[in-house]
Amino acid sequence: MNLSETQRITIEKHVETFLTKPGALLPLMHAIQDSLGYIPEDSYPIISSAYNLSIAEIHGFVTFYHHFRTSPSGKNILQVCRAESCQSMGSESIENYCKKVLGVDYHETSKDGVITLEPVYCLGNCACSPSVMMNDKVIGRVTPEKIDNIIKAVKQS
Amino acid sequence: MTYKIYIPIDSTALSLGANDVFYAITAEAKKRKIDLTVIRNGSRGLFWLEPLVEVETKSGRVAFGPVTTNDIEKLFDQEFYLGKEGALFLGLTDDLHWLKNQERLTFARVGITDPLDINDYEKHAGFNGLRKAIELEPQLIVNEVTDSGLRGRGGAAFPTGIKWQTVLNTPSKTKYIVCNADEGDSGTFSDRMIMENDPFVLIEGMIIAGMAVGAEYGYIYLRSEYPDAQEVLNKAINIAKEKGFLGNNILSSGYNFDLEVTRAAGAYICGEETSLLESLEGKRGMVRYKPPLPAIEGLYGKPTAVNNVITLATVPIIMDKGASFYADFGMGRSKGTLPIQLAGNLKQTGLIEKAFGISLRELLYDFGGGSFTGNPIKAVQVGGPLGAFLPEGQFDTPLDYEKFSEINAVVGHGGIVAFDDTTDMAKMARYSFEFCAIESCGKCTPCRIGSTRGMEVIDKIKGGIDQDKNEKLLRDLGETMVNGSLCAMGGMTPFPVISALNFFPKDFGLEKKKV
Numbered sequence: 001m002n003l004s005e006t007q008r009i010t011i012e013k014h015v016e017t018f019l020t021k022p023g024a025l026l027p028l029m030h031a032i033q034d035s036l037g038y039i040p041e042d043s044y045p046i047i048s049s050a051y052n053l054s055i056a057e058i059h060g061f062v063t064f065y066h067h068f069r070t071s072p073s074g075k076n077i078l079q080v081c082r083a084e085s086c087q088s089m090g091s092e093s094i095e096n097y098c099k100k101v102l103g104v105d106y107h108e109t110s111k112d113g114v115i116t117l118e119p120v121y122c123l124g125n126c127a128c129s130p131s132v133m134m135n136d137k138v139i140g141r142v143t144p145e146k147i148d149n150i151i152k153a154v155k156q157s
Numbered sequence: 158m159t160y161k162i163y164i165p166i167d168s169t170a171l172s173l174g175a176n177d178v179f180y181a182i183t184a185e186a187k188k189r190k191i192d193l194t195v196i197r198n199g200s201r202g203l204f205w206l207e208p209l210v211e212v213e214t215k216s217g218r219v220a221f222g223p224v225t226t227n228d229i230e231k232l233f234d235q236e237f238y239l240g241k242e243g244a245l246f247l248g249l250t251d252d253l254h255w256l257k258n259q260e261r262l263t264f265a266r267v268g269i270t271d272p273l274d275i276n277d278y279e280k281h282a283g284f285n286g287l288r289k290a291i292e293l294e295p296q297l298i299v300n301e302v303t304d305s306g307l308r309g310r311g312g313a314a315f316p317t318g319i320k321w322q323t324v325l326n327t328p329s330k331t332k333y334i335v336c337n338a339d340e341g342d343s344g345t346f347s348d349r350m351i352m353e354n355d356p357f358v359l360i361e362g363m364i365i366a367g368m369a370v371g372a373e374y375g376y377i378y379l380r381s382e383y384p385d386a387q388e389v390l391n392k393a394i395n396i397a398k399e400k401g402f403l404g405n406n407i408l409s410s411g412y413n414f415d416l417e418v419t420r421a422a423g424a425y426i427c428g429e430e431t432s433l434l435e436s437l438e439g440k441r442g443m444v445r446y447k448p449p450l451p452a453i454e455g456l457y458g459k460p461t462a463v464n465n466v467i468t469l470a471t472v473p474i475i476m477d478k479g480a481s482f483y484a485d486f487g488m489g490r491s492k493g494t495l496p497i498q499l500a501g502n503l504k505q506t507g508l509i510e511k512a513f514g515i516s517l518r519e520l521l522y523d524f525g526g527g528s529f530t531g532n533p534i535k536a537v538q539v540g541g542p543l544g545a546f547l548p549e550g551q552f553d554t555p556l557d558y559e560k561f562s563e564i565n566a567v568v569g570h571g572g573i574v575a576f577d578d579t580t581d582m583a584k585m586a587r588y589s590f591e592f593c594a595i596e597s598c599g600k601c602t603p604c605r606i607g608s609t610r611g612m613e614v615i616d617k618i619k620g621g622i623d624q625d626k627n628e629k630l631l632r633d634l635g636e637t638m639v640n641g642s643l644c645a646m647g648g649m650t651p652f653p654v655i656s657a658l659n660f661f662p663k664d665f666g667l668e669k670k671k672v
Contacts, residue, residue: 067422087585122345123382127508
């Protein structure tokens with residue numbers, strides 16, 4: 001097993017927390033990802049024996065949902081909205097700009113490990129398109145200049 | 158003397174810097190030794206004017222906006238906190254054209270109150286509906302909802318009363334209320350606004366729903382893209398528990414009800430009710446076959462009322478003011494009001510709650526002020542990614558479930574996205590297929606495979622390859638998906654595609670043809 005000791009303890013703690021909860025897998029996976037930044041595939045055997053699920057079922061669950069990741073992300077996640085409202089306000093150029101300045105494509109992390117770029121389909125900020133989300137913060141009416149500032153801010157922190 | 162100021166905490170207002178404005182205003186007030194009481198209210202829904210700062214005056218609240226941190230000194234110099242006219246002054250908020258011409262029922266409190274102040278909520282008619290419902294037999298609560306004509310606001314427009322009646326009629330010790338808060342349609346944000354700006358009304362609606370159908374537990378299935386809403390809802394649930402509105406023997410009524418928020422994980426398909434239930438049960442969000450209806454065999458096989466946020470949040474006012482009060486709004490079989498969301502390429506965007514029957518043209522030009530870019534509006538998409546694109550020629554269609562259905566369009570969740578004349582509609586059609594391919598649960602073939610084949614066929618048409626043959630193929634594929642898909646994902650993706658093809662054939666590289 002390739003889990004670190006801390007990872008294993010964290011996972012076991014969460015597994016224990018949700019053991020009797022109906023529909024446990026959803027809150028459990030959120031808890032693991034919130035703690036570790038991703039859901040290590042090596043956690044599957046622990047979950048499998050605790051919840052009496054096959055590894056295939058767990059893998060199937062995790063990979064169904066766009067939000068869950070099975071490998072570490074960068075320190076920050078920048079989500080760019082690709083949905084219709086943002087498209088109508090020129091989000092395609094924002095997507096291209098983000099890819100260019102970060103030197104990555106979607107689902108990739110910048111070389112310095114600071115930002116992972118992800119597409120997102122609607123942030124509910126459609127009245128102020130185009131929108132992006134840096135970690136948990138939505139930014140509306142984005143322009144390339146705003147993107148520069150957002151990236152600068154996380155690089156400095 | 159203290160002056161009362163309102164600065165919104167809605168996440169769209171925050172996305173435009175409302176928190177920075179809040180910090181700057183409080184700092185400047187401190188510097189100038191001016192005593193301000195700042196209330197973080199919800200948004201009034203005039204998003205092009207956000208951050209919209211309001212000041213309480215003797216004649217009512219006056220608005221300033223859009224305020225940026227660069228305006229703060231100037232605002233203090235002109236003594237804005239007295240409600241004095243000057244830069245960014247917009248006048249009395251309630252007199253603004255946008256608000257004056259609405260019928261706000263579900264959104265009655267939104268933007269006016271502090272979302273987490275339960276006393277403020279009660280002062281503004283909060284829990285009146287619940288108190289009335291407590292006096293009624295469950296069957297009478299259901300009757301009231303049925304008579305109001307309320308239909309599912311999530312998009313399917315199924316009569317809420319009939320759904321509740323089915324759950325009530327199905328004997329079971331355990332039943333559930335599930336609130337569908339997986340608001341994934343582009344151009345929609347009314348659920349988010351209710352949850353962030355008036356969370357108690359949703360909680361109240363869910364309690365009433367529980368009383369009506371005999372359920373004692375509820376889940377709010379909330380999309381993970383809404384972290385602010387999650388925080389507000391969790392706080393509101395705790396406050397409601399402390400005050401005895403949730404838990405056992407609510408307000409000494411003998412009814413029990415409790416609820417929790419479940420965070421989704423970014424799958425659009427989980428907005429489909431059976432997929433949502435699978436997900437809540439801790440499984441992949443694969444769509445279920447119907448029957449059995451969720452109202453009979455829903456969550457964990459128990460009778461379950463699955464309702465959208467707006468549907469549930471509308472129940473309290475129906476119980477409070479009565480079914481006929483609500484049913485008097487609207488037209489035909491579309492009774493009541495619809496929280497309409499104007500989005501995309503428009504000058505003035507935001508939330509408009511209006512009785513059914515208003516035309517798209519009124520919404521786009523009278524409220525929306527035309528396109529943001531100043532170019533002609535080429536098309537609008539109503540009802541999210543599965544809604545048809547409507548050209549200028551259809552802008553006089555009144556917002557009504559049946560009238561929209563007559564032109565192969567949907568009202569859906571009431572989101573309207575406008576596109577200007579620089580938009581390539583063939584590209585939009587291709588995107589509809591792409592989105593379907595990304596978000597399909599994969600259970601049925603037309604959706605899983607048709608979406609990808611659809612992209613390829615559009616590419617061929619655009620590339621000039623066997624255009625006639627491929628156009629025919631595209632229409633055929635559309636029909637197969639409409640008739641052969643298990644749920645609305647595959648079953649409605651052809652709506653935007655075929656409407657784009659019908660109305661904008663030139664964008665596909667095709668000559669104008671008879672439709």
